[in-house]
Amino acid sequence: MASTVPPLASASIAPLQNDGLKANFKTGTSLQCTFLGKEFYKAKQSFTRTSMTVAVKVSRFNDITMAPPDPILGVSEAFKADTHELKLNLGVGAYRTEDLQPLVLNVVKKAENLMLERGENKEYLPIEGLAAFNKVTAELLFGADSAVIQQQRVATVQGLSGTGSLRLAAALIERYFPGSKVLISAPTWGNHKNIFNDARVPWSEYRYYDPKTVGLDFEGMISDIKAAPEGSFVLLHGCAHNPTGIDPTPEQWEIIADVIQEKNHIPFFDVAYQGFASGSLDKDASSVRLFAARGMELLVAQSYSKNLGLYAERIGAMNVVCSSSDAAVRVKSQLKRIARPMYSNPPIHGARIVANIVGNTELFNEWKEDMELMAGRIKSVRQKLYDGLKAKDNSGKDWSFVLKQIGMFSFTGLNKAQSDNMTNKWHVYMTKDGRISLAGLPSAKCDYLADAIIDSYHNVN
Numbered sequence: 001m002a003s004t005v006p007p008l009a010s011a012s013i014a015p016l017q018n019d020g021l022k023a024n025f026k027t028g029t030s031l032q033c034t035f036l037g038k039e040f041y042k043a044k045q046s047f048t049r050t051s052m053t054v055a056v057k058v059s060r061f062n063d064i065t066m067a068p069p070d071p072i073l074g075v076s077e078a079f080k081a082d083t084h085e086l087k088l089n090l091g092v093g094a095y096r097t098e099d100l101q102p103l104v105l106n107v108v109k110k111a112e113n114l115m116l117e118r119g120e121n122k123e124y125l126p127i128e129g130l131a132a133f134n135k136v137t138a139e140l141l142f143g144a145d146s147a148v149i150q151q152q153r154v155a156t157v158q159g160l161s162g163t164g165s166l167r168l169a170a171a172l173i174e175r176y177f178p179g180s181k182v183l184i185s186a187p188t189w190g191n192h193k194n195i196f197n198d199a200r201v202p203w204s205e206y207r208y209y210d211p212k213t214v215g216l217d218f219e220g221m222i223s224d225i226k227a228a229p230e231g232s233f234v235l236l237h238g239c240a241h242n243p244t245g246i247d248p249t250p251e252q253w254e255i256i257a258d259v260i261q262e263k264n265h266i267p268f269f270d271v272a273y274q275g276f277a278s279g280s281l282d283k284d285a286s287s288v289r290l291f292a293a294r295g296m297e298l299l300v301a302q303s304y305s306k307n308l309g310l311y312a313e314r315i316g317a318m319n320v321v322c323s324s325s326d327a328a329v330r331v332k333s334q335l336k337r338i339a340r341p342m343y344s345n346p347p348i349h350g351a352r353i354v355a356n357i358v359g360n361t362e363l364f365n366e367w368k369e370d371m372e373l374m375a376g377r378i379k380s381v382r383q384k385l386y387d388g389l390k391a392k393d394n395s396g397k398d399w400s401f402v403l404k405q406i407g408m409f410s411f412t413g414l415n416k417a418q419s420d421n422m423t424n425k426w427h428v429y430m431t432k433d434g435r436i437s438l439a440g441l442p443s444a445k446c447d448y449l450a451d452a453i454i455d456s457y458h459n460v461n
């Protein structure tokens with residue numbers, strides 16, 4: 001090999017623009033390089049062709065512009081910088097205790113202790129994830145006795161929480177349904193658009209929120225779903241719609257399913273709050289189960305960030321319900337094919353926590369109590385906020401929409417200028433679309449928040 005290497009004399013050392021230094025070494029042993037009297041580096045050259053560039057000021061990445069801050073995560077940054085004692089962070093969708101502390105559920109700690117006692121290893125998982133997790137997550141979603149589970153018609157792969165699972169499905173759509181459109185609600189969780197954009201899947205919006213009623217624009221929703229090209233994917237929030245907190249009623253879900261069936265669309269559920277919205281795993285899965293029971297093919301992304309508080313473990317799943325077990329096997333093989341070059345295989349820790357909890361009756365029951373507790377705390381501050389708004393605002397405005405909404409968010413109906421007033425004057429941090437996370441609201445601050453909302457609503461245009 002050494003005989004093919006040119007001698008050291010062929011190494012070129014030439015200044016870059018400005019005061020950079022470029023050195024192309026084609027061979028050599030130990031090398032010290034100086035430019036303008038300064039020592040730049042010592043390089044032990046192996047006998048291979050090596051190209052090195054030492055740029056002092058000019059970056060090869062100069063043309064990369066600054067990315068805008070994430071509209072949701074940026075709220076926390078601004079909150080941290082505020083030193084006011086009454087400041088309140090209602091921007092990020094993460095559960096907080098009454099003392100505004102993040103919560104690690106006891107049941108999670110117990111599951112982790114079990115894992116330690118068993119001395120489980122850290123070997124790679126298969127591409128599709130932990131088998132025990134995939135089994136329980138699909139059963140939790142559809143019901144163990146459901147036809148889709150019994151007939152093995154669900155292709156389930158472990159995903160990197162809700163976001164990663166949605167991204168896998170987006171890649172599947174791009175690959176196997178080229179040109180198909182995804183319909184997303186207006187508004188929706190901010191990351192949906194990013195996910196489909198990055199996967200190069202075209203999307204358009206269907207009407208969802210009616211600012212006049214701060215409720216569901218059901219007629220608009222139905223007519224937009226009807227008007228979409230046949231065979232589109234319709235992204236639906238399984239429960240606790242983010243950001244509005246407004247869900248269709250069971251009767252409305254039936255009509256949505258009718259229209260989707262008529263138009264030969266494919267429903268695509270995002271289930272990020274199962275059990276966390278109402279406190280009941282079954283109730284929060286009822287929309288998905290309604291569609292599955294009709295024999296429809298559908299996609300469902302799941303997340304355990306909120307309901308188990310496993311935000312940073314990145315545990316979730318992508319489920320594709322197919323009309324035959326045969327198709328499910330093939331779809332699963334393709335999901336794995338997409339996952340392999342993206343991240344190879346998913347992390348094990350969160351998958352084991354979920355599998356241990358759901359697979360153990362005692363822990364499973366404890367988790368259900370935890371969810372009731374978390375959902376209960378959110379419902380109680382929702383009620384208290386409404387009581388405050390009603391008692392303090394004598395303008396006659398109807399604030400009852402606050403009570404009709406469900407889950408961790410409330411869409412206040414405040415516009416951008418009013419939301420800015422909430423932050424600038426009242427130190428209440430929230431997204432600019434008027435969304436507040438009630439999970440970050442302690443009982444003691446409900447009245448303060450009511451004052452801030454009333455002031456912003458009435459005194460800012």
Ligand SMILES: Cc1ncc(COP(=O)(O)O)c(C=O)c1O
Pocket residue numbers: 093160161162163164189237242270272302303304305311316
């Ligand atoms: C509607 C919706 N989908 C998906 C997610 C994804 O969350 P994660 O990736 O943490 O599971 C969220 C989180 O806020 C959400 O609100």
